[in-house]
Amino acid sequence: MKQSHKKNIAIIGVGLIGGSFALRLHEKKLAAQIFGVEPAPEHARQALELELVDHICTLDTAIREAEVLILTIPVNNICDMLPGIMNKIRPDQIVLDAGSTKASIIDSIRDHPKRKRFVATHPMWGTEYSGPSAAVPHAFQSKSVVLCDKEDSDPDAIEWVEYMYTKIGMRLLAMSAQEHDLHTAYISHISHITSFALANTVLAKEQQANTIFELASSGFESTVRLAKSNPGMWLPILQQNKVNIIEVLEEHITQLNAFKRAIEAEQTEELLQLILKANQIKKILK
Amino acid sequence: MKQSHKKNIAIIGVGLIGGSFALRLHEKKLAAQIFGVEPAPEHARQALELELVDHICTLDTAIREAEVLILTIPVNNICDMLPGIMNKIRPDQIVLDAGSTKASIIDSIRDHPKRKRFVATHPMWGTEYSGPSAAVPHAFQSKSVVLCDKEDSDPDAIEWVEYMYTKIGMRLLAMSAQEHDLHTAYISHISHITSFALANTVLAKEQQANTIFELASSGFESTVRLAKSNPGMWLPILQQNKVNIIEVLEEHITQLNAFKRAIEAEQTEELLQLILKANQIKKILK
Numbered sequence: 001m002k003q004s005h006k007k008n009i010a011i012i013g014v015g016l017i018g019g020s021f022a023l024r025l026h027e028k029k030l031a032a033q034i035f036g037v038e039p040a041p042e043h044a045r046q047a048l049e050l051e052l053v054d055h056i057c058t059l060d061t062a063i064r065e066a067e068v069l070i071l072t073i074p075v076n077n078i079c080d081m082l083p084g085i086m087n088k089i090r091p092d093q094i095v096l097d098a099g100s101t102k103a104s105i106i107d108s109i110r111d112h113p114k115r116k117r118f119v120a121t122h123p124m125w126g127t128e129y130s131g132p133s134a135a136v137p138h139a140f141q142s143k144s145v146v147l148c149d150k151e152d153s154d155p156d157a158i159e160w161v162e163y164m165y166t167k168i169g170m171r172l173l174a175m176s177a178q179e180h181d182l183h184t185a186y187i188s189h190i191s192h193i194t195s196f197a198l199a200n201t202v203l204a205k206e207q208q209a210n211t212i213f214e215l216a217s218s219g220f221e222s223t224v225r226l227a228k229s230n231p232g233m234w235l236p237i238l239q240q241n242k243v244n245i246i247e248v249l250e251e252h253i254t255q256l257n258a259f260k261r262a263i264e265a266e267q268t269e270e271l272l273q274l275i276l277k278a279n280q281i282k283k284i285l286k
Numbered sequence: 287m288k289q290s291h292k293k294n295i296a297i298i299g300v301g302l303i304g305g306s307f308a309l310r311l312h313e314k315k316l317a318a319q320i321f322g323v324e325p326a327p328e329h330a331r332q333a334l335e336l337e338l339v340d341h342i343c344t345l346d347t348a349i350r351e352a353e354v355l356i357l358t359i360p361v362n363n364i365c366d367m368l369p370g371i372m373n374k375i376r377p378d379q380i381v382l383d384a385g386s387t388k389a390s391i392i393d394s395i396r397d398h399p400k401r402k403r404f405v406a407t408h409p410m411w412g413t414e415y416s417g418p419s420a421a422v423p424h425a426f427q428s429k430s431v432v433l434c435d436k437e438d439s440d441p442d443a444i445e446w447v448e449y450m451y452t453k454i455g456m457r458l459l460a461m462s463a464q465e466h467d468l469h470t471a472y473i474s475h476i477s478h479i480t481s482f483a484l485a486n487t488v489l490a491k492e493q494q495a496n497t498i499f500e501l502a503s504s505g506f507e508s509t510v511r512l513a514k515s516n517p518g519m520w521l522p523i524l525q526q527n528k529v530n531i532i533e534v535l536e537e538h539i540t541q542l543n544a545f546k547r548a549i550e551a552e553q554t555e556e557l558l559q560l561i562l563k564a565n566q567i568k569k570i571l572k
Contacts, residue, residue, distance in 0.1 A: 124503045144500050173500055186492045187501045191509040194480050196564035197541040203566060205537055206472045212570050214430050214459055215473045217410045221571055222508040223477040228568045231561040238549050238557065249546045251491055253539055255483040260535045263524050271524065275517040278482035280489060282514045284498050285507055 006032040007160075010066035012059065012081070014038040014047040016127060016230075017098055018072035019135025022052040024168040027137070035062045038132075046132040063088050068160070071097040076236035079108040086114045094157045096121050100184060100233075101240040102148040102177035119161045120148040122180060123170060124188070130230035141169040148177040185244035190252060192226050192234055193245070199227035292318040293446075296352035298345065298367070300324040300333040302413060302516075303384055304358035305421025308338040310454040313423070321348045324418075332418040349374050354446070357383040362522035365394040372400045380443045382407050386470060386519075387526040388434040388463035405447045406434040408466060409456060410474070416516035427455040434463040471530035476538060478512050478520055479531070485513035 009025055011018040014036040025031040036053030038044040044056045055061075059081075062069060069085065071078050078099050085095060086109050096119040099105050106120050123145040127134060145165045150158055162172055175183075202224070206212050238245055262271040295311055297304040300322040311317040322339030324330040330342045341347075345367075348355060355371065357364050364385050371381060372395050382405040385391050392406050409431040413420060431451045436444055448458055461469075488510070492498050524531055548557040 124501055126503065126505065128505075143503065146501070171500070183492065183497050183501055186488050187498060187506050188503055190484065190487065191506045193542070193545050194484055195509055196561055197538060197545055198476065198480055199564035199567040200541045200544075200560065201476065201534060201538040202472050203563065204541070205534065206469065209570050211469050212473060214457070215410055215432070215469055216571055217412065217429065217474055219412065219414075219512050220473050220477045222511055223481055224567055224571065225508055226505050227564040228571075229561075229565075231558055231565065235554070235558055235561060238545075239552065239554070242549055242552070246546060246550055248487060248491065249542065249549075252483060252487040253542055253546070255486045255490070256479070256535065256539055256542070258486075259479050259483055259524075260532060260539070263528055263535075264532055266525065266528070268521070268525070272517055272521055274486065275482055275515075275521060277489065278485035278513040279515075279517065281485040281510055284495050285502055285510065 006030060007067040008033045008035065008065055010035040010037060010062035010069045011053060012037045012062065012069060012071045012085075013073035013077070014043060014052055014056075014132050015072065016130050016132075016134040017123075018070070019047065019050070019052045019132040020125075020139030021070055021072060021098070022047075023135055023137050024140060025164075028167045030164055030167060033065070035066050037062050043132050050132055050135070052132055052135060059085070060088070063093075066093070068094045068096070068164075071095070071099070074233050074236050075099040075101045075105060075240050078105050079240075082108050082118070083112060086112045086118060089114060089117060091117070093117060094119065094160055096157075096161050098123055100188065100237045102146075102180045104240040106149060106152075106177050115152060116154040117157055119150075119153045119157050120177060121161060121165070122146045122148070122184070123165065128226055128228040130233065140165075143170055144173050145170040146173045146175060146180050148175060148180050150174050181241050182244050185241055185248045189237060189241055189245050190248045192229055193238070193249060194252065195224055195226035195229075198224050292316060293353040294319045294321065294351055296321040296323060296348035296355045297339060298323045298348065298355060298357045298371075299359035299363075300329060300338055300342075300418050301358065302416050302418075302420040303409075304356070305333060305336070305338045305418040306411075306425035307356055307358060307384070308333075309421055309423050310426060311450075314453045316450055316453055319351070321352050323348050329418050336418055336421070338418055338421060345371070346374070349379075352379070354380045354382070354450075357381070357385070360519050360522050361385040361387045361391060361526055364391050365526075368394050368404070369398060372398045372404065375400060375403060377403070379403060380405065380446055382443075382447050384409055386474065386523045388432075388466045390526040392435060392438075392463050401438060402440040403443055405436075405439045405443050406463060407447060407451070408432045408434070408470070409451065414512055414514040416519065425454075426451075429456055430459050431456040432459045432461060432466050434461060434466050436460050467527050468530050471527055471534045475523060475527055475531050476534045478515055479524070479535060480538065481510055481512035481515075485510050 125143045411429045
């Protein structure tokens with residue numbers, strides 16, 4: 001595919017994800033100008049200071065100036081703002097989001113006359129940090145991006161979005177929003193809940209903060225790392241993907257109870273089998 | 287403290303931990319000769335090939351030749367072998383272990399006449415890999431090591447062991463075996479159980495291995511990493527620290543149920559508070 005020109009791109013929400021997008025779009029020469037929409041004054045200031053965006057502007061200015069709008073705000077805000085944005089865009093503009101849930105977001109504009117200008121995406125990348133200062137240069141590289149319900153978007157919009165994600169080093173996957181929300185409940189959302197719950201377990205029982213600090217091995221640090229994640233981003237994800245998350249949480253509690261039973265009743269063979277089964281994750285993740 | 291000479295050191299069990307000890311002891315010029323006792327022929331061959339040890343020998347030869355013996359075998363094997371080793375050592379030899387539980391190990395020689403030649407230690411370092419090929423050069427660096435029940439060891443034995451751990455870059459901590467086993471249940475053992483259970487949750491529900499591979503973000507990988515851990519090492523740890531681990535598992539399941547309830551009943555404020563509480567781990571771990 002030939003791309004004749006760089007595009008003017010608006011990033012709605014210049015935090016960890018939006019800021020990292022900005023860095024990659026500049027680096028891969030995909031953007032002529034980047035317009036940042038960022039209501040938090042301190043984040044807006046940082047976004048300019050870190051040269052993530054060329055301009056900080058209002059949403060209306062962004063819609064007027066940009067050919068592509070990327071929504072990198074919490075998923076509840078995407079649902080709230082997306083219909084209004086779709087109302088205002090011209091027929092040649094492209095809107096995409098990078099939210100971690102997909103069904104609720106798509107539902108928010110299901111019957112919108114300009115639905116086909118929207119591309120629902122989820123780049124599977126993030127860190128436990130937040131804000132523009134958390135943006136990093138090599139974000140997204142070698143990770144997967146999921147495009148959902150592609151048939152409901154215009155081919156030219158899909159084409160540019162796939163071109164952009166390929167340029168920034170991502171592997172393209174396609175699936176329905178329902179499939180996406182089910183798989184991410186297992187492969188991403190549950191990890192955050194177990195990490196939050198692990199932090200709360202340790203903080204509830206281990207009264208000496210110093211002991212946690214002194215004894216924390218890299219194993220503990222890696223399982224509890226996600227507990228630092230931003231509630232503004234994660235609370236609405238857990239709420240929007242409620243049905244899938246409750247199902248996976250129930251399975252996870254069942255699995256933990258199996259360990260508890262095997263340890264409590266000193267069932268060595270049963271405990272061994274539980275660990276050997278878990279070890280099979282080695283075959284899938286290097 | 288002046289150390290007049292390098293010591294002959296025996297490493298009982300040349301795997302991840304024993305092999306990493308060997309690398310650091312060589313590097314820090316602490317060892318004249320390293321004698322490896324390793325019953326698995328393939329591991330013994332690798333230990334020589336990787337030049338981790340100078341000799342592979344029997345336990346009796348190791349006891350005859352070495353001034354210091356370091357036990358880096360699973361904690362059940364330590365309990366089984368330690369009394370026999372203590373029977374055979376001379377009054378000037380030092381025996382230490384690096385096991386992840388401490389009360390059971392100390393109990394195994396509680397009334398032994400040579401108890402004071404033993405130093406109970408737990409260097410808080412490890413990876414999810416195993417065997418001599420998993421040994422790494424900068425192991426232990428900047429991590430903590432716990433010495434337990436120091437008053438039950440001879441001062442010269444403690445002095446050398448602290449000297450050795452300081453040389454390889456570890457921070458010294460001292461506590462009772464009971465305190466150690468309680469704290470490690472919270473800060474290390476539970477992380478392994480949550481990781482094993484998370485792997486089993488995903489493997490039970492996610493039938494498409496390819497989807498796990500494709501969608502796995504770094505967040506999932508870090509929470510599930512420990513699920514690759516060796517059952518030979520971890521099964522006896524979970525069994526020996528049963529009482530503490532059951533207590534922490536119950537608390538962890540309670541915490542997970544709190545998340546489940548808040549998500550299920552759509553209690554936004556309650557869910558926010560659970561996440562904000564978990565975020566406090568940021569204050570303790572950078």
